[in-house]
Amino acid sequence: MSCVRFVSCGVAARCMRGASVNLTRPMTNAVVAQRFETRQFRTTATRQDIDQAAKYIGAGAAAVGAAGSGSGIGTVFGSLIIGYARNPSLKNNLFTYAVLGFALSEAMGLFCFLLAAGILFAF
Incomplete structure (x- = not known):
């Protein structure tokens, strides 16, 4: 109705x-x-200081891997000396493995260094 x-x-x-x-x-x-809203970057000095400090902390954390590389290289060559002392006839085989271990440890150290440099200078 x-x-x-x-x-x-x-x-x-x-x-x-x-x-x-x-x-x-x-x-x-x-x-x-319609009113178009524009976004602006509002960076203050405090925010820039916080970002800079975060970059330094991140680079320091990435550089810790270089210390691991140093200890790995020391372990590899220490094991080479111990192995050579136990069995001098395996000198060539042990040295080959030691060089391989050194290269792998050093590669990880360089990777950590490059990562730290990238954090500092790229961002």
């Missing part, structure tokens, strides 16, 4: 007329009317 009254009193016709007017408006008005 109330639907019939709504339609018969002309309210529906007025609502539909308003909707059609809204649909026939050009889209450029809607786009121009």
Whole structure:
């Protein structure tokens, strides 16, 4: 019953007329009317100091691997000396393995150093 009254009193016709007017408006008005927000970087001196300190902490943590490389090289050559003292006839084989262990340990140390340099100078 109330639907019939709504339609018969002309309210529906007025609502539909308003909707059609809204649909026939050009889209450029809607786009121009929008306010575009711009983002700005708000860096303060405190924030820059915090970022700089974080870079130094990260580079220091990455450089810890170089100490591991040094201890690895010491272990490799210490084992070479012990192995040569026990069995001198395996000198060539032991030296080959020692050079391989040295290269792997040194490569990890260089990787840690390059990572620390990248943290300091790239970011």
